[in-house]
Amino acid sequence: MEFSELIRTGRAQAELLRGPEAPPLRGTLCVTSHHLLLSPGTEASPDLWLLLLRSVDSIEKRVAGDSGTITLRCKDLRVLQLDIEGVEATLDIARSIEGLRLGDAWHFHPPERYYQRVARETNAWRLSEVNEDFSLCPSYPRALIVPRSVDDHALARSAGFRQGGRFPVLSYHHAPNGTALLRSSQPLTGPQKRRCAEDEELLRAVLVGARPGARGFIIDTRSAQAAKQARMTGGGTEAKAAYPGWKRLHRPLERGRPLQESFVRLVEACGDLEQSMDRWLSRLEGCRWLEHVKEALSTACLAAQGMEREGACILVHGAEGTDSTLLVTSLAQLILDPLSRTMDGFQELVEREWIQAGHPFQLRCAHSAFSHARPKHEAPTFLLFLDCVWQLGRQFPLSLEFGEGLLLALFEHAYASPFGSFLCNSEKERGLCEVRTRTHSLWSGLNQPKEQRKLRNPLYALNPLAIWPSVEPQSLRLWQGLFLRWTRPPEPSETAWEKVWQIVTDSEKTEGSA
């Protein structure tokens, strides 16, 4: 199907309202295959206003007299209103947008450098290509880092014992004390309490590889109760006796539907400018979003602390191992590993721990907070991760090389992007859709020099230490830059940021010339 078939009308005269802070724009409205364009005519600035159609989350139309109004709610939480002259034109444009926003546009690119780094640090791990054809695990990438002493055959057996074939693989090697962070999905112990010798051997090999006598902790992101119940449906947890040296901890994290609802309620609360102080505070409390931030951060801290302080290896899993598991492993790395806090390192982390690790972006981020369709796979887990990173950045303002701009960009692109990085649910699907050949990678787009000033943290200085955040409620803040992005005047904070940049560049300049 050609996109042009969906375009019912070429152009119309319209006025665009972009919220209380931006002046209205008047001009000619155009619908193209991927964008909505507004050209303001001659009197105003000649700049085109552009909206990617895939970022539209829901669309509402109203007709009155001989004009119509279209309200567009975007995945980046913006609300836009178009007043269009002519009833026919309004309906045509609404239909065109409706048809086009669901169409797919493409663009992509990858890394596999992490193993090289691990190999420099230790000899205990190897790169296995057992999943070359995605037969063992459809949601894992082709190559995985596993203990050197475990052969591919054993991996295959272990994969058979884990939900979706997600056997334990290395997520992060903590070089200072040789401990390892692993992730997997739940073991399929089931009601019969099945065991798998190869899976047990794999985890034993992890401990032996780290240090003789090393201990390990399994952080289960479900409650003990939920994990027990999972046995009824074939899942379950590692039996204590079967995995000597490993100890299990339960830290329940919210996922799926409740997390999505929490997000929706927070966005609703943030959209109401008239509410009283009490109402706002009670809604902020009621949506529980910050509670989820706190839980995610403190679980990641627990994992990080197990490695750094206790010298233990950590295995993280929930049920499928594609959501809260990744949240914990990626945050733990950010806390421990100074390299993952650099611009490149963080992009690699997102690529490795989210995209390649099989977080189903297509299922989780198809819609955002405004959509009336509520598919059951929708969940803002990745957004929760970004929020946690933002909190880390607030508490350690000099330790992250990237700024809020990068996090906002990742949020936008995860939900709607002209690049291919966040397309599909796994490497396998991306291969089938030829994402890499047919689209461009987000990273190449972000790393263009003109973007840098928006994305970088001017005050960054390498901090070789682990960054332990405070998780007290008094220390956590609502991420205003995201949730109130379109409702608060951006100007003062932006000019302040600009001033900070200026001071920093001045200081570089003067130092350079001195």
Add this chain to the structure above:
Amino acid sequence: MEHIRTTKVEQVKLLDRFSTNNKSLTGTLYLTATHLLFIDSHQKETWILHHHIASVEKLALTTSGCPLVIQCKNFRIVHFIVPRERDCHDIYNSLLQLSKQAKYEDLYAFSYNPKQNDSERLQGWQLIDLAEEYKRMGVPNSNWQLSDANREYKICETYPRELYVPRIASKPIIVGSSKFRSKGRFPVLSYYHQDKEAAICRCSQPLSGFSARCLEDEHLLQAISKANPVNRYMYVMDTRPKHRMQSWWDTQKDIGRIIVRISSKIWSDERITESDEKKRLNAMANRAAGKGYENEDNYSNIRFQFVGIENIHVMRSSLQKLLEVNGTKGLSVNDFYSGLESSGWLRHIKAVMDAAIFLAKAIMVENASVLVHCSDGWDRTSQVCSLGSLLLDSYYRTVKGFMVLIEKDWIAFGHKFSERCGHLDGDPKEVSPVFTQFLECVWHLTEQFPQAFEFNEAFLLQIHEHIHSCQFGNFLGNCQKEREELKLKEKTYSLWPFLLDDLKKYLNPIYNSQSQRFTVLEPSTVSFNFKFWRNMYHQFDRTLHPRQSVFNIIMNMNEQNKQLEKDIKELESKIKQCKNKQTDDILTKELLHSIHPESPTLKSSLCFKEQTLLPVNDALRTIEGSNPTDNRYSDYAEEFSKAEPAVVSLEYGVARMTC
């Protein structure tokens, strides 16, 4: 010193306030005449000024010793465990005595000696000159003049000597009006807006009762509105919530009616003539009614506006609730926000802000003069007048201007600092965080307009520290008259020069004084712009704060930039000199040679490498790097090392784990 029995106790434990597993530091506790000092095993010192102590509490004896909890007015809370009960009891008693002084003369300010001579001290006091400030505003002028009515504090004891009133308001009118206003606080000028020729005036509530009126007061208000040549009508802002006023008004009326009914019975018995009866009834009823707000019918060209700021008692208990919630160990996010909501604290802050914005808008948009009052006109009125002027006039957003603002609208106009801050052992019901709220409103403005203020958060925190410290004379006493009687200017020092000495610590590195956008601030009062001020209410809870300070870094960079730029200029001029000479190569070489080893550039770039940080402000308590044991999740982690229990539910049900 007679209160101190024990001066030193060893092996005292200082508990971590937020730790759920009773983590502690062991050290020695010293009691001096002015401070309580704890030195832990890492030689880190914790100083607590006796005047900062709000309450001392001795808890039930435990196996490890006798717990002593000290709450401070600057929101520090320390929890000691003293090994021997006797020592604990001694310290407890001494602190009770030392923290509550009965006489002004026993306060720290009267013994504090920063080694300055009398003329330096006097200079310090002369730093802020209010007459100069009124001149800056543009008064006296053709419409406003200095009144000598209160020169001897005859009309109003709680006002300053110098008061500015409309030129057409004669002394009898002023005297008459003052009799009609509570505590004699008649309408006077607080701020004059030169461009708009509009004024902010302040007073206390009228004693209007049922129908009583005061012609002089009505005249004075007329005079204020006439002093504004642009706009004839003026606003009267009653900062109290209307519903409260009305219910109060109703009860007063009821009481009045009851009295009328009872007395008419008595009088009918006594058979008093009708006209007499009416007179007496009226008088009785008026007395019963007492105070109220202006009767709109009697004042023309006036628009009345109620803005709902609650009274000092509501504010006190609101803060109390807030502190209770925040002091909870293992506080969950939900409990924090529901506690924040039920304390009402941010609602009250928003109310003050809303009032100030109304005031600023009335002047900027409608060009109208505004008269602000509450009950006595020294709490809510001070908040609204000072905050309103701050929005209107960028001068008050500079370091010096902010000092002037506090001196004018708070100190001179008789905000009862000593009673509100509990400087002396007095009525606890008079204590209220009115000034703290003002500082918090200013902080919210600095958050919304990060470039509009010359000073930073540390400045606000430091001022807050000193309204309670009693170390300087500025905030002692309840009004100017009392301060003069205490001879504060001869016996104590002024705070402001000491703040200026440390100016670097208090400057905002991204302040933009030129920007036109910041002449009048128009803050947004949408609810989500109001946040909990962690750096105030958890000043001393190090673990809750960001671990790195952007502020210091930027400040340093700014400093270094300036220094380097200066160096570059110097060098350039030197090079020019050399070039000009051009006499012979050797000389140039020698010169360059001589510059090189001690070149200021090199020195300062070396400084840069070494990261010579400015003195980190104590009040901000930021630290670089951090430690996992500082944070509460470490408490779960200690479960790592425990033997293997079957199912353990951890403290406060925050986490559960199974093995």
